[in-house]
Amino acid sequence: MTFTLSSAALAAPVRRLVAGVAAPILAFAAPLPAAATPLPAPIVHGDAFFNVGSPPQAIDTFGTLIHSAPTHGTLVFSSTGTPSPALTATASLDPVGTGSGTVSGFLRYTFEILGDDCLGAEGCVPVFAFAAGRVAGYAEPGFFTGFESIARWSLRNTSEIILVGDSLHISGAGGESDVQGFAETHSLMLRTNTEYRVVMEVLARAGGLEAGALSVAEAFVDPLFSFGAGVDPGRYAFHFADGIGNSPPVAGVPAPGGLALVMVGLLAMAVRRSRLNDGWDVRAGAPASTSGACQG
Secondary structure, eight states: OOOOOOHHHHHHHHHHHHHHHHHHHHHHHOOOOSSOOOOOOOEEEEEEEESSSSOOEEEOSSEEEEEEETTTEEEEEEEEOSSSOEEEEEEEEOOSSOEEEEEEEEEEEEEEEESSOOSSSSOOEEEEEEEEEEEEEEEOSOTTOEEEEEEEEEEEOTTOOEEEEEEEEEEEETTOEEEEEEEEEEEEEEOTTOOEEEEEEEEEEEEESSTTOOEEEEEEEEEEEEEOTTOOTTTOEEEEOTTOOOSOOOTTSOOHHHHHHHHHHHHHHHHHHHHHHTTEETTTTEEOOSTTOOOO
16 A cells, blocks of 8 residues: 655644744844833832921932931931842930830832743743841830831732742840841742832831930841853843842942941930030930030
8 A cells, every 4th residue: 555645744744843943043042122121110218207396207219318306316218229229227216305216118129031031831030039138226224115127128020929038027125135137048930021029128116215215226128139050141131120230239338227327326426415515414304404514
């Protein structure tokens, strides 16, 4: 018996064979998109307020907000987008009277990975997410003196499902202190040409009901992203929202958290000196006797 195959019957498997061989070659040669679609602008916000007296202050741009009141203390919120996004919140309360202060803020920004589309529903690009964070607090012994610090960040998809993140939360009463930190590297697989959202938050609260009792709280968080082993930088690239960097801080330049602490310390010294110059008894919360008073 003789079998005869038509040209049409032979064409179909040949086309499938050619397509199977050519697909990976074309995919390897496919260039990155010529121009990335603009991503949503970062959203940054900070608040600083005392429970009584001075009106609250707010900031909606990258930079530093300093809210200082001679009768309370100093609140500082600092945010940067470059060289890497970072947030710091610091509260230093040494009230002449009694009271508390809270400073908090957040940063939300978006990034994507440009490159060949991932096949299937799973991510195809290995990525490392490194994040450093710190919380610290101290309160002198006193009636209801205390502190609270929060530092956290998370990576989310467009449905706001958290894929990875870190969080710290501490609190303490008079006579207590606490310092905690994290420096974590998370490994995950992300999809190309897909928006991912980073949410960063910090909070520092300090105060008490005893006049002049010092309490300090500080929080700091800073995430970075990098490709995993084997990723070809010629085929894949990070694309961050305008104003957002992804580089480690320059060596020798103090981190925003360190700068904020130095700033708070200097301001606290200035406030103490101002009180003494104005004739205030810091511990009693009342005008001091001029005899024997320290003159700055």
